[in-house]
Amino acid sequence: MSGQIEVRCRCGQVQGMVTDASPQHANRVVCYCDDCQAYAHQLGRADLLNAKGGSDIVQIAPATLSFTQGQDRIAGLRLTPKGLYRWYATCCNTPVGNTMTPAMPFVGIPVQSFDAPRVDDVFGAPVAEIFGKCAVGEPPPGSTSLNLGMFLRAIGKVLGWRLGGKAWPHPFFARETRAPAYPLTIVPQERREALRTLCGPHPTAQALP
Numbered sequence: 001m002s003g004q005i006e007v008r009c010r011c012g013q014v015q016g017m018v019t020d021a022s023p024q025h026a027n028r029v030v031c032y033c034d035d036c037q038a039y040a041h042q043l044g045r046a047d048l049l050n051a052k053g054g055s056d057i058v059q060i061a062p063a064t065l066s067f068t069q070g071q072d073r074i075a076g077l078r079l080t081p082k083g084l085y086r087w088y089a090t091c092c093n094t095p096v097g098n099t100m101t102p103a104m105p106f107v108g109i110p111v112q113s114f115d116a117p118r119v120d121d122v123f124g125a126p127v128a129e130i131f132g133k134c135a136v137g138e139p140p141p142g143s144t145s146l147n148l149g150m151f152l153r154a155i156g157k158v159l160g161w162r163l164g165g166k167a168w169p170h171p172f173f174a175r176e177t178r179a180p181a182y183p184l185t186i187v188p189q190e191r192r193e194a195l196r197t198l199c200g201p202h203p204t205a206q207a208l209p
Contacts, residue, residue, distance in 0.1 A: 005122050006115035007065065007096060009089035014070035014096060016171070018060055018109075023124035027059040027157050028111075029150065032143060033131035035079055037199035039086050041208065042077070042187060043093040046198075048112050053136040053199065057098070057108040058123050059154065061166035065097065065107055076172070076184040079192055087172055087182065097171065102178050105167035106158050127153065134200050 007016040036055040040048050049055060067074070074096065076087045087097045098108040111119045128150035132143025161167060174181050187195075197205040 003122065007067075007109060007113050008115040009070070009073075009092050009094035009096065009113070011089075011092040011094075013091040014067065014073050014089040014094070015115075016065060016067040016069075016096070018065050018114075020061070020064045021122050025060065025064070026123045027106075027150075027154050028057065028123050028126045029059070029154075030054040030056050030126045030129040030140075030143075031131055032129065032133075032135040032139070034134045034196065034199040035083065037134065038079055038192065038195040039077075039095070041195050041198045042079075042191075043088060043095065045093050045095070048095070048110055051136070052138075052140060053134070054129065054140075056111045056126060058111060058114070058119070059106045059108045059157065061157075061161040061164075062099070062102075062105050062107050062170040062172075063161075063166040063168060065109075065171045066169070067096075067171060071182075074172075074182045076180060076182055078184065078186045079195075081186055085172065085180065085184070099170075099172055102167060102170050102173045104158060105161045105170070106154075107171065136203065137201060139201075 003021050005018050005021040032054045037053045040046050073089050073091045075090050076085050085099045088095045095110050128147045129140045129143035132139030168175050172181055194208055
């Protein structure tokens with residue numbers, strides 16, 4: 001049965017709501033890619049990563065997420081000029097959604113951004129662990145090979161959301177122009193290279209200013 005679940009930044013200034021919250025209407029994975037690791041370090045939120053550098057992400061349809069408070073605190077960044085749009089609350093650097101362009105309708109939200117004691121009860125357990133080659137230390141079992149079932153599931157969800165009218169309204173893009181609805185910055189190359197030293201199987205640094 002579908003329900004609702006609140007999204008909330010760490011300090012509570014940014015709040016939102018997800019409808020159709022259920023395992024059937026979401027795709028949950030743990031991602032170990034170095035971009036997700038770099039993003040957490042850029043925000044100073046390495047606490048969101050698990051012991052091997054993984055980000056536990058719930059992917060939902062854009063139209064099911066709406067913000068009810070603190071929209072003026074939302075901003076975005078891209079690690080590269082063509083990378084994912086990564087949206088966060090500037091008040092406390094809490095991620096509130098990762099997206100591609102509106103043409104690829106999904107929003108990925110870290111489980112820590114949901115205001116619920118047990119996210120498993122709402123979305124179910126992660127269906128896969130991916131990009132384990134970038135995990136810190138030994139990769140989790142099964143995380144380095146292509147998970148065809150997970151890939152097909154994700155594609156099916158995105159296509160279903162697009163064809164089913166769940167791409168709009170989008171919480172992070174203006175429908176009329178398809179432009180980002182919030183301020184956006186691109187991380188400079190020098191900073192990206194510094195962030196890489198914190199990521200991957202054998203990080204060579206522990207923190208950056």
